[in-house]
Every structure is written in structure tokens, then in C-alpha cells.
Amino acid sequence: MKSGLTLFGYWRSSAVYRVRIALNLKGLEYRNLPVHLIENGGEQHKPEFRALNPQELIPVLQDGQRVIRQSLAIIEYLEESFAGPRLLPVDPRDRAHVRAIALAIACDIHPLNNLRVLQYLDRDLGVEPAGRDRWVQHWLSKGLSAIEALLSDDDVVGAYCHGDMPGLADAFLIPQIYNAQRFSVDMTPFPQLQKIYANCLVLPAFERAKPENQPDAPKP
């Protein structure tokens, strides 16, 4: 579906990857505006971008004059504003379950391992690379292990996080697993996560959202 949506992002950011998946699942076209997080000291710190988001973080979604920040708020906005496949179930308890999976990733895994935090450990606290790797592995393994257990607390165990349609929780889970693989986390203790990952990756909405398929990804 045509839309006036613009996504400010970066190919490798897992928070942006979530939003790309949601846009694709909803069947919404959008303009992709890359913000390079590393070159030129980080374009997210430039005044033009800070005017869009004082947090100096991506993603940011623009819908006409409206500026929406925070990946989960963006995805809930898409769900509330556009037709297309539902990203959240109907029952309030099921909605809460799906949101809890998303938040267990968005609050309890991802913020501990993102670029600015690893830079702070390195530059400000002088933590050695081995210590930083241990830190990343620790929060990833602990977090994914809890999510593997959370997934089982559901009457609707299906091909995806909740039931037989991919949705909000999958849009959070797949980028987090992609990240875990970058950091060589052993996924064998997480059979549910592996199954869902494999089921999602074959879908066009997830394939098109992949970091390496973005226009700003380095050419192989």
C-alpha cells in the first residue's frame, strides 16, 4: 500500500530491523532514509537529526508531519493507524503476552548490548574487549533463555511466537536472534527460538527486512 511514511534507520540496527518487519507485514511501502551511526562521528548526533529525535536514537518514523519515535511505539502506531494483517492478537491477555515478549527484548536484552553502551564500557569504564564480550554474551544468553521459557506459557503454541501468524513479538525476536548470531551465541539450548527463526526467515516480509538487503548495507 502506498503511504507517506519515511523511516530513518541504519541497516544493522536491530531496533530499525523490527520496524522494517512490521511495515512489511502490514504491506506498507515506505521511504528509507539511512542515518549512519558510525561514520562522521555518528549522524544521529547531528543537529538535523536531534531536531527529529532528541534521544539521538533510531528508528524514527515520519508520517506526514507526525514524528514517531521508539520501535514499539512505532509498531503500535502502525497497528492502530493502518489496515492490513493484525500484528497483535485480539484478547487482552494474549496482547499482553505478545507485548511482554517484545518488551523482554526491548528492555532487558537490547539496551544492554547496543552501540552506545558498548562504547561507554570501552571508553569510559576501560573494560577490556574480553570483558565486553562476556557482558554481551551474559545478557543475550540470560535474556533468550527467559524468552524460550516465556514462549511455552501460551495456549497457542504455533509456528510463530503466538499462533500461526507472524506479528509483533516476531518482529522483535528475529532481529535479536540475528544479533545473537553476530555475537556467536550458542542457540542449541533454545529449540523454540530456532524453530520460529527458521519459520520467519523464509517469509518475504522478513527476507526484505534483513540488514544485508538494505540499500545502506556495505556491498559484499
Next chain:
Amino acid sequence: MKSGLTLFGYWRSSAVYRVRIALNLKGLEYRNLPVHLIENGGEQHKPEFRALNPQELIPVLQDGQRVIRQSLAIIEYLEESFAGPRLLPVDPRDRAHVRAIALAIACDIHPLNNLRVLQYLDRDLGVEPAGRDRWVQHWLSKGLSAIEALLSDDDVVGAYCHGDMPGLADAFLIPQIYNAQRFSVDMTPFPQLQKIYANCLVLPAFERAKPENQPDAPKP
């Protein structure tokens, strides 16, 4: 309003504090079940509690047989399941704005400064107390400064985070400011935050939710 709600929490946890505010704003009575985060090695790690939440984190809300985890998912659940004053505005853009403030706290400030992370910096990375204090101050100041700016990006600048009724964003902001004061963060650069904090604290819903007014708080 009578309800079958039970809140598993801890007096000082700011994530639980959020949910207490939301329950009070909605006018919902609930049973308070304290989970001591420090004594006995942390009751959140006990098998009985892990059966409720494999993340070993509070809050957890029980509504009859339903178990809801993650403070934001719990508050959205309350909003979707119960009557009472609205915690979120009606317009999708305004809802996104309010959620973005909540998430800027829930994802980008709180997870970096909670107990388990400070324990890891200390015990596993051997970061000195001065370094940990710098870490806490850094993420708090950076985060609150962004939220001060985010608040201004709103047509409805009122007595609270959005308009003239306290709601979801305030339920996240007040506990975070309470925390910042514990860590002696200088609040003078944040006049909007100070104003909203003062406006909220005088409301009974916020007063009753205060950490020191909880049954498991140490007696003065």
C-alpha cells in the same frame, strides 16, 4: 473498584512503582505480594517465582488465572481490560508520543541502572564504586535530558506529560525521577520534569504508590 488482581512487587522497584500508579489511577484495588529482591539471595530467583516469571523480574500481575509480565504490558492490559480514567489518549499519534516517553524510560534509562546490572558491573567486571556512580549518572542525565526535550514536542503541553490528565507517561516518569533523586542527579536543567513531578506527587494515586508507603518498606 474490587478486582481479583494480585501484584507481585517490591517497595523500591521503580518498574513496580509504575504499575502501582496505574492501578491507582484506574481506581483498581489489588492484593500486594512482596518479593524481596535482596534478602535470601533474592526471592525473584526462587523456583516458585520463576514459575510465574522466567525472567526472574518484577512486576508480575495476576488477574485470576492470567499472568501478565512487564510493566508496560501490564499497564496496557489494565487500560484494555478495565473501565476508569483513560491512561492513554485517543489519537494514534498522541498515543505513540505517550508510549515513546514511557519507552525512553523503560528501554533507555531504567535497564542500565537496575540492580542486576549494577551487580554485574561490580561482581563480574570489577568496576569500582566511583565508576558505577559515573555510569548511573551518565545514563540518567542523558536520558532525562532527552525526555525534557521530547515533552516539548507536543501540541498539548499541560500539567502532566500529555495534557491535563495524568496517565501512562507520568506513571513511568515519576518513579524514574524518584530514582534519579536517590542517585542525587541535579534536576535543575529539567524544569518541565520538575513541574510534572510536583504536580503528580500531590495526587492521591501517586502518593499511595510511593515506595515508602508500601507495606514491605522498612519502617522509618
